[in-house]
Amino acid sequence: MASTTGFTVRSARADERDEIFRLSELSFGMRMGPAEREYVPKVFRTERALVAVDGDRIVGHANDLVMTVTVPGGGSVQASGVTSVVVAPTHRRRGILRAIYTELHARSEAAGLPLTIFTASEGTIYGRFGYGPSAVVDEISVRGRAAQFRSTTPDPGGVEVVSLAEAKIRVPQIYDRWRRLVPAAQAKPEARWQQRVFAPAVQQEGGSPLFFLVHPDGYAILRRAWSSEGKNTATVHELRAITPEAHAALWRVVLSLDLVDTIEAEISPHDPLPWLVTDPRLVRVTGRHDTLWTRVMDVPAALTARTYQRDLDVVVSIEDPFRAAGGSFALRVRDGVAECERTDRAPDAEFGIDVLGSLYFGAHRARVLAAANRIQVKDPAQLRALDEAFAADRDAELGWFF
Ligand SMILES: CC(C)(COP(=O)(O)OP(=O)(O)OC[C@H]1O[C@@H](n2cnc3c(N)ncnc32)[C@H](O)[C@@H]1OP(=O)(O)O)[C@@H](O)C(=O)NCCC(=O)NCCS
Missing domain, CATH: 3.30.1050.10 (SCP2 sterol-binding domain)
Known part of the structure; x- marks a missing residue:
């Protein structure tokens, strides 16, 4: 994998983890807390990563995990989920991303993976590699306690506030039923639940701990926080509903929280939420962004x-x-x-094959x-x-x- 351009692409070694973390923190402008440091390598094994090295310095990195991804109709495919694509600011625009991507995609091709998927930091980079945006969300903001539910909206109940210990058992099971129905949703590794939801460090971030509302066919994970102006926001970290009843039951609880000025969440573009309430404008869309990019390999x-x-x-x-x-x-x-x-x-x-990626999960229309x-x-x-x-x-x- 030697290169004539002053860098070499090779597999990473486990002892290079801290150097890779430092490059990621610099490139993405974030701090990797204790939960990230502990669990990221359990999800994305360092030895599977590809690094670009210049002398004895790591100047580029990408890794992937073979994920099981649901496709329209309820089947699934294996896909390379590409992550942590970073090139050192000292070495940008010399073809390091392209060199790492070439290796990474050759590996996926050799493994016979029909898709590669990715969450992109910028919209202009990945079309040239055959990726198209393939799932989107709406960011919404709802005034607390303003929602009136329509008389036709189901009120099935069945939502419980459960402890962290109970959530650890029930929430991943419900997620696993949900993801089998939803195009583009991936099986979620146990270590990822720890890293992003259950680890003590995550419970201590932000305002309140994370709270868990559980219905037999859905769940909501949310956090509350007071701003310096004394406003309280409830942020829905994740809400998954297998059935319309679970969806209505969970949103009824979330939208009727007391002492909440604003509820913030992300929902998919055809989420029925605005149709549950008497004033659909109450579900104010404040932004929209792509969440997934897909490249068809086969x-x-x-x-x-x-x-x-x-x-x-x-x-x-x-x-x-x-x-x-x-x-x-x-x-x-x-x-x-x-x-x-x-x-x-x-x-x-x-x-183009990027357009096929955009059509593939049904999120964008021909x-x-x-x-x-x-x-x-x-x-x-x-x-x-x-x-x-x-x-x-x-x-x-x-x-x-x-
Ligand atoms: C994005 C990043 C990985 C690019 O790495 P790089 O080594 O400079 O990229 P390359 O030199 O291999 O460029 C590959 C191609 O992408 C293009 N490209 C690279 N970065 C680009 C950008 N920010 N915007 C538009 N095009 C870009 C190059 O022009 C080149 O095009 P070509 O091969 O068709 O001529 C690097 O700038 C980086 O680490 N940024 C911060 C972290 C980040 O955004 N990571 C992205 C993944 S989530």
Whole structure:
């Protein structure tokens, strides 16, 4: 893996962990607390990381974990979840990210992984590597105690405030049922629960400890904090509902907390929350951001793993600027189930592999991407078919940030 540009890419050693942490803290501008230092290497093994070295200094790093990710229809694929991509400020724009990415994706290709996924720090960097934004959330702010629920909104109850000890048992079990239904959601390693939710250091961060509201089919994790102006905010760290009843039951409790001025949360774009209350404007969207980026590594394997909303007979030409995953593919869908193989037939639709990543979990629609000239398709009927076929029953959601 030697390079002619003054750096070498190689596997990391366990004893290089602190140097990697220092580079990450500098690159992302954050402090890695005790929970991060203890649990990050248990989720992302240091020995699996790739580092760029210049002399005896580490000047670049990336790691990944093979994750089980749900696809539309409830199946799953194995995906490389890429994390902690950093290059030292002394060595930027010399091709170190590209060199590390080349190695990392060659490894995923050799392992036969159909997808790679990533949470991107900036929107302009990763399209060139074949990644497209593939899940989004709305940031919302709701005035405390202002919500009136509609008379038609279910009031099933069943929510309990549980202790940390009880949450440690019940919450991961509910998450695991939830993530199997939700496109893009990943299985969550035990060490990640510790690092981000259950570790004593996390309980001591911020204002109050984290509180756990548990329903048989959902949970909410939230923290409360007083500002210096005496305002109280409840921040929903995570709310997962398997059923509409669990969703309504949990939000009824969260929106009726006393002594709360503002409730802040992130919800997916088609979350039913605004429809539960008499004034949908109360659920004020204050921002929107992508949570996941996806790159398809193996087009037939990825496209046959998910199901589709209607029959399709289409030849797609996919351009891959980074690896050799592109080409022309015949995609045939009957009763939701796809067959996909390489073909010499003339394409009906042409697009980049980053666009395929954006379509894959159903978060973005083909007709919108075609309107932006990101998909070229001559026949409007083919566009409508693609648009409808790639939609999903549930919004794509990132299960856990990495
Ligand atoms: C983002 C980062 C990893 C880039 O590393 P780098 O070694 O400077 O990147 P490279 O020189 O290999 O650049 C690869 C390509 O990406 C482009 N690129 C790199 N950083 C970019 C940026 N911030 N914005 C737009 N394009 C960028 C380069 O122009 C180059 O394009 P090309 O190969 O098509 O000509 C580095 O700046 C960094 O560590 N930033 C802080 C942490 C961070 O944002 N990490 C991102 C992952 S979450």
